[in-house]
Amino acid sequence: MTPQVALEGLFFYLVREGFPLGIRDLTQALEALRGGFGTSSRENLMWLCQSLWARTEEEHRRISLLFEMFPPPTPEEIATLTGNSPESSGGETFSKPLGPQSKDRASQGDTTAIDFTSAENRTGLGIPASVTTVPSERFVLAPKPLISQRACAVAWRRFRRPLRFGPKVDVDIEETIAAKAQDGFLPEPVLVPRRDNRARVVLLIDVGPSMMAWRHSVAVLGDSLRESQFGTYGVYYFHETPARLFEKETLTVPVSLRSAFERFSKTPVLVVSEAGAARATLDKQRIEATRVCLGQLGLAWRPVAWLNPMTASRWRGTPAQYISCLPSVSMFPFNAYGLVQAVDVMRGRR
Amino acid sequence: MSEPPYTGNATNFYYASPTVAAIVNLAIALKRPLLVEGEPGCGKTKLAYSIAAEKGLPAPTKISVKSTTRAKDLLYTVNSLRRLQDTQIKDATEARFMYPYISLGPLGRAIGSGQRVVLLIDEVDKADIDFPNDLLDVLESFTFQIEDLPPEEDEACQKRHRFGRQVAGNPDFPPIVVITSNREKRLPEAFLRRCLYVRLRFPETLEELRDIVMKNLDPGATNQALLEEAVKTFRKIREASLGSTQKPPTTSELIDWVRILYWQGIRPESLAEKPYLPPFWETLFKTASDLDAYSAVAQSKLA
Numbered sequence: 001m002t003p004q005v006a007l008e009g010l011f012f013y014l015v016r017e018g019f020p021l022g023i024r025d026l027t028q029a030l031e032a033l034r035g036g037f038g039t040s041s042r043e044n045l046m047w048l049c050q051s052l053w054a055r056t057e058e059e060h061r062r063i064s065l066l067f068e069m070f071p072p073p074t075p076e077e078i079a080t081l082t083g084n085s086p087e088s089s090g091g092e093t094f095s096k097p098l099g100p101q102s103k104d105r106a107s108q109g110d111t112t113a114i115d116f117t118s119a120e121n122r123t124g125l126g127i128p129a130s131v132t133t134v135p136s137e138r139f140v141l142a143p144k145p146l147i148s149q150r151a152c153a154v155a156w157r158r159f160r161r162p163l164r165f166g167p168k169v170d171v172d173i174e175e176t177i178a179a180k181a182q183d184g185f186l187p188e189p190v191l192v193p194r195r196d197n198r199a200r201v202v203l204l205i206d207v208g209p210s211m212m213a214w215r216h217s218v219a220v221l222g223d224s225l226r227e228s229q230f231g232t233y234g235v236y237y238f239h240e241t242p243a244r245l246f247e248k249e250t251l252t253v254p255v256s257l258r259s260a261f262e263r264f265s266k267t268p269v270l271v272v273s274e275a276g277a278a279r280a281t282l283d284k285q286r287i288e289a290t291r292v293c294l295g296q297l298g299l300a301w302r303p304v305a306w307l308n309p310m311t312a313s314r315w316r317g318t319p320a321q322y323i324s325c326l327p328s329v330s331m332f333p334f335n336a337y338g339l340v341q342a343v344d345v346m347r348g349r350r
Numbered sequence: 351m352s353e354p355p356y357t358g359n360a361t362n363f364y365y366a367s368p369t370v371a372a373i374v375n376l377a378i379a380l381k382r383p384l385l386v387e388g389e390p391g392c393g394k395t396k397l398a399y400s401i402a403a404e405k406g407l408p409a410p411t412k413i414s415v416k417s418t419t420r421a422k423d424l425l426y427t428v429n430s431l432r433r434l435q436d437t438q439i440k441d442a443t444e445a446r447f448m449y450p451y452i453s454l455g456p457l458g459r460a461i462g463s464g465q466r467v468v469l470l471i472d473e474v475d476k477a478d479i480d481f482p483n484d485l486l487d488v489l490e491s492f493t494f495q496i497e498d499l500p501p502e503e504d505e506a507c508q509k510r511h512r513f514g515r516q517v518a519g520n521p522d523f524p525p526i527v528v529i530t531s532n533r534e535k536r537l538p539e540a541f542l543r544r545c546l547y548v549r550l551r552f553p554e555t556l557e558e559l560r561d562i563v564m565k566n567l568d569p570g571a572t573n574q575a576l577l578e579e580a581v582k583t584f585r586k587i588r589e590a591s592l593g594s595t596q597k598p599p600t601t602s603e604l605i606d607w608v609r610i611l612y613w614q615g616i617r618p619e620s621l622a623e624k625p626y627l628p629p630f631w632e633t634l635f636k637t638a639s640d641l642d643a644y645s646a647v648a649q650s651k652l653a
Binding site (some may be wrong): 022025028032035037047052054055150171173177180194229230 | 373375438
């Protein structure tokens, strides 16, 4: 097997696995092979694939995992595949073609597959039989947040409030021309301060146990604030209802509402919480507590937008449904489009 | 092209590991930009200088990106203010045209020169999120259009500046583009896909670390025994500071520290006396909170 065939097989396998690769990536890899890169050994070929196709640690790991999953064929296997006697040349073998053949290997259950045999034999706890079928697909353990960093940046871009602020460095063309028209000569251009994003936002994040599943997604949103060049922003954490706010995710440093209000007066607020939808029970106390507390927050922080990581169809019959109907709040599902809608609310458009 | 490959070790001021050198060669062969990431002070910028030096090219054209940098400014600039001032001069006809006021920016010059140069775009993550995307097309084809120049002035501009509306590089010798990033902001996916990525890691072995320091010091600026001991002590300090400090010391701090030790005439033995708090250890840290955090860690290790 030549490295070229192995590379092509790998490429199509990765594309099926969801790697964002295009034909260009393949042609460039083949060009690199022709240039003598990645031809000396199996490790060398893996290095080439990783440096050309992987952009994150996770992708690096997945490519090396793939090389582990498909070890080089033994001389006997080559013999059965090609119908020839085992090659005696010293040339390095690269990999079996990946594709239909590889499926059998996966179903045979190699070392990386999870061992379900004890469950199938029902020697362990009484798990229902339907749960114990061996999954045909491999698990993708890469985190898939509800919202991508890029989607956050795009949404926050709608939320800019450019105001001229600071030292005068930009030329004001119109004023300069007006000054010249008035005086007839132009000693120096008229300067104005540079535009700066003065938008402000307060982010309230629910860190209760029911939000555990979305921790990664919420962290992406939190990080995006830092990267979006906001004028000022605040992040506070709460548990269930935003009645008591904390500075840390661990709910250890409490912040009085008064001091938070003083710091950010008349600021739009974005709440991230499942609002009781995860437990799927109608918790009337929670509805009431949230209603009172939103009234309180609304004194200083308006408008209130709410992102709910639970799918909208699951809000029915839970506090989320009632909270989303409150006039003081607009609730959206926590995804890219939901954030854009929430940003529109925070800009004062409903 | 029969250029000798980049080895990473042929210059007298830089040492790149073989893996890094291999990726550099791959980037040059495929004519793709090289995106370099790593801790501050690990030699991202110097990598570009070492490529230029090894390839016998002039020093890299360095573009320091600021938060206000726009991609167009790197290609060309229009001096509107001078044009406005020129309009006030009686009988001056120049201001009727655009071409006298157009000049190429650093990237534009590098492309227009048609010669092989190393182009260093430093700290690309500082700019607006649009910046890398706007550069994508130019960095791929190494051609761009000066849109502000009216087509009818193309010839006049060619005569005056030796470039026309369409600026194209030499396809055989495209600039070697090195882009550095401090990971302050995440770069767009499309941009990452076009670049070859290399992450400069902190040197793993004592020998590598020693070589790097040696290459950065003038001959006679240290002695071997002091250097050996300093590198060993530094490794301990760095390991202890990882996790507790915001910016653990890197190679650039080590080089400065070794310099100071030599100037002050510190004996190698005195470094071993207090392994976690050697003389002038404070110079390895950059903030008050890091100093406090590390000194607490060191005290507990010594106790």
